[in-house]
Amino acid sequence: MKYSSPSAGRRPGRPLSFDREAALNAAMLLFWRHGYEATSLSELTAAMRVTPPSLYAAFGDKKQLFLEAVRRYLSGPVTAQQLIDDADTAKAAAWSLLAGSAIAFTGETTPPGCLLATGAISCSAAARDVQVELARMRGAIQDRLRDRIAGAIDMGELPCDAEPDALAGHVMAVIQGLSTLARDGASRDTLLGIARMAMAAWPPELIRNGG
Amino acid sequence: MKYSSPSAGRRPGRPLSFDREAALNAAMLLFWRHGYEATSLSELTAAMRVTPPSLYAAFGDKKQLFLEAVRRYLSGPVTAQQLIDDADTAKAAAWSLLAGSAIAFTGETTPPGCLLATGAISCSAAARDVQVELARMRGAIQDRLRDRIAGAIDMGELPCDAEPDALAGHVMAVIQGLSTLARDGASRDTLLGIARMAMAAWPPELIRNGG
DNA sequence: ACATTTTCATATTGATCACTATGAAATCTG
DNA sequence: CAGATTTCATAGTGATCAATATGAAAATGT
Numbered sequence A, B: 001m002k003y004s005s006p007s008a009g010r011r012p013g014r015p016l017s018f019d020r021e022a023a024l025n026a027a028m029l030l031f032w033r034h035g036y037e038a039t040s041l042s043e044l045t046a047a048m049r050v051t052p053p054s055l056y057a058a059f060g061d062k063k064q065l066f067l068e069a070v071r072r073y074l075s076g077p078v079t080a081q082q083l084i085d086d087a088d089t090a091k092a093a094a095w096s097l098l099a100g101s102a103i104a105f106t107g108e109t110t111p112p113g114c115l116l117a118t119g120a121i122s123c124s125a126a127a128r129d130v131q132v133e134l135a136r137m138r139g140a141i142q143d144r145l146r147d148r149i150a151g152a153i154d155m156g157e158l159p160c161d162a163e164p165d166a167l168a169g170h171v172m173a174v175i176q177g178l179s180t181l182a183r184d185g186a187s188r189d190t191l192l193g194i195a196r197m198a199m200a201a202w203p204p205e206l207i208r209n210g211g
Numbered sequence C: 001a002c003a004t005t006t007t008c009a010t011a012t013t014g015a016t017c018a019c020t021a022t023g024a025a026a027t028c029t030g
Numbered sequence D: 001c002a003g004a005t006t007t008c009a010t011a012g013t014g015a016t017c018a019a020t021a022t023g024a025a026a027a028t029g030t
Helices: A020-034 A041-048 A052-059 A062-074 A080-086 A090-104 A125-154 A164-183 A188-199 B020-034 B041-048 B052-059 B062-074 B080-086 B090-104 B125-154 B164-183 B188-199
Strands: none
Touching (some): A041 A052, A062 A125, A090 A164, A125 B164, A164 B125, A164 B188, B020 B041, B041 B052, B041 B062, B052 B062, B090 B125, B090 B164, B125 B164, B164 B188
């Protein structure tokens, strides 16, 4: 441990000359645009306004910096888990994810597409663990959505013959595709149209008698 | 031009010591697995059984080799254009593309996923032209599918309120997602289930009176 | 055999990669 | 101020990147 944790018994010493959060944010934006392997350390240090030794002291190495950037990306402003849990119905949760993705992937102040979707798709054998970790994160979101759908079927909110795995997988597949289309230059309206079309694959919600 | 074209007036000289098609195939498989930038020339020359000077003489440079590998990938055994044109209906064309993708992305003798979908998604600024070229190829397939759908509407095969852009975009988005899911380890059956689910977004085909 | 042409194998190019060794600068404690 | 501690800036580490310079090897034509 080269750096002391900020809250723990801070020994004296030269103070940090950069804002860790701002630096991490700059790294996130670079990774978002170019992905893990295609983003070089020289680009990172330039954008983060941090020298290489400081970067390594503060974040470990490139791999840890990337994963921390992804965690930051996934934790704000709204998380997928929030969208799934807060929706009134499973179908509404799917729509939240799709529409939220369409909007987030076409922000005016952020790179097009999705860091989680396209940050480490094609990479060398040396980056395989990063690839696997991102796949795990995607799988976690998909599992949450699938569980929400399965619960909706149990509650009589969706038909008994609805398929939670295929429904959740389809939503995640479309989100992946939206990221690529956004990167290719598709507009927000185009993506929202596709998201709306994807929802047409869902079975109708069953009307539950109040009470 | 360091290499003479094989058919043109072949001057005498030392013959090629490698099968150009086999070498290109080996390069395609490597690019398929790791993408454009993450595949190094040393990996390529090793897999292709070709020395660097021979590779450059035969294929130009890494960028041209990659694009030639992608063209080879797209030209066999069945092309997207064939699938679209040979289908009985626009809806059948969409199903052919989706099911064909699910099967092609989970071949036992090929890398998982799709070279066109994931070969150059995230890359450095230096590879932007490759990224754009692949986006153009994806767009060409999407345009063909859209035109087929628009024609189907004109023929009364699909309802007048069907949306060719959103339908075609949705199919392409799902295909992109299938590629990522395949890379993440999803089975062929899982992908086919998602493909089937995606087709549920389509409007019913109108029954045409025999004529 | 000899000249010509083409490709091959070896070794290497400058550039860039992720990463770090070294020592000065900046803070706190006493 | 002096000593301890931590971070900073400079400069460079060996490794690997895509791409080539050089000259020998292998074919044909005369």
